[in-house]
Amino acid sequence: MRKTIFTTLTAAAMLGLAACSGVDEAAVQYDMAEADITQSAADGAMQAEPAAAMSPPQEGAENSTEIPVSKPQIAYKYDYGFRLPSAEIPTAQQAHIALCNQMPDNGCRVLNMSNSGGEGEYGTGNLHLEVAAPKAPAFGERLAEAVDQSGGSQISATIAGEDLSKKIVDTEARLRSRVLLSQRLTELLRTRKGTVAELVEAERAVTDVNEEIDQARSWLKEMRGRVAYSTVIINYYSSAPGSGSFSGPIRESFNDISSMLGYSIGALITLIAVTLPWILLLALAIYLRRRFKGADRTFWGHKIKQDSPAED
Structure with a gap:
């Protein structure tokens, strides 16, 4: 009661000083509002303490002064890697998406999917899901079972968690x-x-406070969503068959031979394309020289010497 009277007198004194010194009234009332919030919390705590002291302890309570511990709020992220033939990657992805869609109560949702056939026997794929946190571990086991049916195997598994309790x-x-x-x-x-x-x-002060409220609600919603739904990232890999076997070096040698043969043919085509006009021009010049040169002249213009007939 004394503290309430003291607070009232303090607020009146603040208003009097503001009227005398010309301080902005909005800033004074803003400070008064924050002081009222703090005082309300203190009064509530003072009223709660006598009530807690006068109330008898409940039966079965081991220690009434024990501080309650909140449940940890942890956001989990699961990362799986599978190796299987390149042609089976799209099939495995569709099987995993079907498992996600079969979960009841919107327990799983697909965020992103991608795959690339690559060249030859090599291909990759990726699938990004969000799964309800209590069902995420069992869902990972079902993913491995689906890949086993496609002739693949699991090569990696990672679980990472972030404790968001304090932030929340x-x-x-x-x-x-x-x-x-x-x-x-x-x-x-x-x-x-x-x-x-x-x-x-x-009004500007009220707007700023409301913006802080909207931002805090957005952060809180995002963190609670991360706790409620775990992130599941699935990566698919395939390697060319025969790598590291007897046929591997032979296949690489034939590939090198075909590459060198292709480069040689390409260089020959380039050489012909560059020299062909000059060859045609030289052939035309030779033809014209032979066509119009004198009968008593050689190709290079020298006069042909004729031998005189021998006398009897």
């Missing part, structure tokens, strides 16, 4: 305080009188 508790506490502050500021804005500038400043 802090965000909830901040959200409660901001909501209470918004209510107090709205009430003060509704009942107060002042200039237009003061009203605009007060």
Whole structure:
């Protein structure tokens, strides 16, 4: 009771000082609202302590002073890797999507899927899911069973967790305080009188608090969603058959031979394309020279010497 009277006198003194010194009334009321929130919490704690002391302990309670422990809020991420033939990757992906769709109560949802046939016998794939946290471990076992039926095998499995308990508790506490502050500021804005500038400043303070409330609610929703639904990432790999076997080096040698033969043919085609015009031009020049040269002249223009007939 004394603390309440003291708080009332303090608030009156603050208003008097603000009137005398010309301090902005909106800022004073904003501080008063925050002081009222703190005082309300303190009064509630003071009233709760005598009630807790006067109430008799419940039967079966081991220790009434024990601090309750909240359940850990952990966001899990599962990462699986499977190796199977390249042609079976799309089939395995469709089988895993079917398992996801069969889960009741929207317990699984597909976020992303991709695969690439690659070249030859090599291919890769990826599947991104979100699975209800309690069902995620059993779902991982069903994924491995589906790949076994496609002739593949599991090559990796990783589980990672992030404890969001402290972040969630802090965000909830901040959200409660901001909501209470918004209510107090709205009430003060509704009942107060002042200039237009003061009203605009007060409305701006309410808007800022409401923005903080929306942001805190968004963070809280996102963190709770991560706890409720675990992330499941599935990677699919395939390797060319025969790698590391007897036929592997032979196949690589034939591939090298075919590559070198292709390069040789390509170089020959390029050489012909470059020299063919000049060859045609030279052939035309030779033809014209032979066609129009004198009968008594050689190809190079020298006069042909004719032997005189021998005398009897």
